[in-house]
Amino acid sequence: MNVVLASSEVFPFSKTGGLADVAGALPKALVQNGLRVSVFSPLYKSIDKTNLTLAIGVDIDFNGQIVHTRIYKTTKEACDFYFVENEEYFNRDHLYGIGAHDYEDNALRFGFFSKATLDSLKALGIKPDVLHSNDWQSALVNVYLKLFYKEEFPQTKTVFTIHNLGYQGVFDKYYMNNLGLLWDIFTIDGLEYYDKVNFLKGGIVFADAVTTVSKTYAQEIQTQEYGFGLDGLLRKFSYKLSGIINGIDVDVWDPKTDKFIDYNFNDPKHKIKNKNALQKLLNLPIKEVPVFGIVSRLAAQKGMDIFSKSIKELLKSNIDAQFIILGNGEKDIEDTLTEVANSYKNKVSLNLKFDEPLAHKIYASSDFFVMPSKYEPCGLGQMIAYRYGTLPIVRATGGLKDTVKNYSNRVKNPTGFVFEKYDPLELTKALKKAIDLFNKKNELLKIAQYAMGLDYSWENQAKEYIKLYKKIYG
CATH class of the missing domain: 3.40.50.2000 (Glycogen Phosphorylase B;)
Structure with a gap:
């Protein structure tokens, strides 16, 4: 043909x-x-x-x-x-x-x-x-x-x-x-x-x-x-x-051979070296805390309006976590996130640019990957995140709904966190659930290992x- x-x-x-x-x-x-x-x-x-x-x-x-x-x-x-x-x-x-x-x-x-x-x-x-x-x-x-x-x-x-x-x-x-x-x-x-x-x-x-x-x-x-x-x-x-x-192109996104990450790996239990290297690169404290990654256009369609509200509330509550954000987009969202990053320099790294090597490092180093889209025809970020044993946090829309199974006692083989209503409070709840899972090391590792084995190749x-x-x- x-x-x-x-x-x-x-x-x-x-x-x-x-x-x-x-x-x-x-x-x-x-x-x-x-x-x-x-x-x-x-x-x-x-x-x-x-x-x-x-x-x-x-x-x-x-x-x-x-x-x-x-x-x-x-x-x-x-x-x-x-x-x-x-x-x-x-x-x-x-x-x-x-x-x-x-x-x-x-x-x-x-x-x-x-x-x-x-x-x-x-x-x-x-x-x-x-x-x-x-x-x-x-x-x-x-x-x-x-x-x-x-x-x-x-x-x-x-x-x-x-x-x-x-x-x-x-x-x-x-x-x-x-x-x-x-x-x-x-x-x-x-x-x-x-x-x-x-x-x-x-x-x-x-x-x-x-x-x-x-x-x-x-x-x-x-x-x-x-x-x-x-x-x-x-x-x-x-x-x-x-x-x-x-x-996704599994040759480009492969933790075993990825030339952009500091340490290649084939099991998420070895991700810690990449996390520490990225923390050092971005001047974040080198410590074992949950790291939330975002690689996205900073636009309302991508849910960045509710994320900017959610992160402000979370950080006010003095949670022990780090957020690494890469992308650019709508000025009001950029301004809000800049204000947050300046107020919480030990917890937020904001990178207003497109940077392919840094994107790979974020996928390989984060524990969770945030995609709270208002609508998302397909989404590739959640599939790429799986390749690196990073669990996505998504809203139930489009391809995100089709590819992410919510972490719950009722769900067999969950692969991430899914919330329904497009609302910053619902996103905050999902982020807090992720932090709770982070503190259950063995369970988090088991889910990450399963996610890493999923096949979303072309x-x-x-x-x-x-x-x-x-x-x-x-």
């Missing part, structure tokens, strides 16, 4: 979030299962062209002109990665925008990428059995294919994956002209959304199958609370909607995608 995956970011070439991890790891797992896989992504300024070879030049009819485009290629682990060059659209310092402000021409940038992907496939002679697009940035691949490319790709089926419904690519309706789209599809049953054009909606309507990144999230997005205005559409197309949990999750591909391709 020949599969082409289109993604606006792909690790290790470009990354802002979990989409890049999926686009980098899933193809590798598919190849290992015998599929032929190609990945298409934009050639951003940050990608070093010297490591790529020129595959082909293609003329793209777009926005009223013919744009000559060069397509570059590299092959990693038997998977071909193609990059679409466009100096005007992609030679920028950032992928989507500056800070919280998106680039004003994102409709054109990613409309061009979608069309260029199809024209490149045609020029390269690649005829995919399945074309798998991801999020709003590549959603128009489905639309263009069905409208204009059925003769070139008569057998090709499409899968569209929603990684986060909160981001939909909604633009002024007059972009329909720039994008070369037919006004016939600017209807409530097509791309129209409150008199604007909605890329993600188009991806859903024109796909043969729609997936999202956990079973629970697939149900949640069909409700008004989590549907972001598309819940009715998703209920309408529920027959082609399914949830497949993401996997090897398993790729098989679910292959089943879906075969189902729609027939």
Whole structure:
């Protein structure tokens, strides 16, 4: 089976979030299962062209002109990665925008990428059995294919994956002209959304199958609370909607070989050396106390608003614990956590940045990993934490609900702590339960050892995608 995956970011070439991890790891797992896989992504300024070879030049009819485009290629682990060059659209310092402000021409940038992907496939002679697009940035691949490319790709089926419904690519309706789209599809049953054009909606309507990144999230997005205005559409197309949990790259996240941690280990009872090394690095007291780690975007969606309230109350009660936080995000949350960190320097280390080595150290050194998300389509942090024998503390939503079993006398083989209501008091209760478990050393070790043996590799999750591909391709 020949599969082409289109993604606006792909690790290790470009990354802002979990989409890049999926686009980098899933193809590798598919190849290992015998599929032929190609990945298409934009050639951003940050990608070093010297490591790529020129595959082909293609003329793209777009926005009223013919744009000559060069397509570059590299092959990693038997998977071909193609990059679409466009100096005007992609030679920028950032992928989507500056800070919280998106680039004003994102409709054109990613409309061009979608069309260029199809024209490149045609020029390269690649005829995919399945074309798998991801999020709003590549959603128009489905639309263009069905409208204009059925003769070139008569057998090709499409899968569209929603990684986060909160981001939909909604633009002024007059972009329909720039994008070369037919006004016939600017209807409530097509791309129209409150008199604007909605890329993600188009991806859903024109796909043969729609997936999202956990079973629970697939149900949640069909409700008004989590549907972001598309819940009715998703209920309408529920027959082609399914949830497949993401996997993690177990070669990157492996405590036995991780090059970023101070001491490699294969049993959580040996984590103490990493904990002490991290405490020293971050100027925290070197002592045996529960350490809570956070590696996250500091945003309300990630639950950081209730966490900032919860940590303040906990620290006021003089608990003996340490919190190590890595990430950046919304200013009000950053300001609150900065105030807390300045007031409790012996208990809180706040690192307002992205730092891959430090992220690995936090996973390997913490006893507990905090993910109190308001909504979480999948979440990778809890699965990575398991690999290092670190127990997650999560809210029961999306992929977190699907992958974490609450510590309780009634639950066999618990793997962490789960709270239901989105409230700082409920999070505080969960944090206190974790501290209580920390004081039961043997029980904590037994649970951590079990969690460390869980398998959330892409090897398993790729098989679910292959089943879906075969189902729609027939």
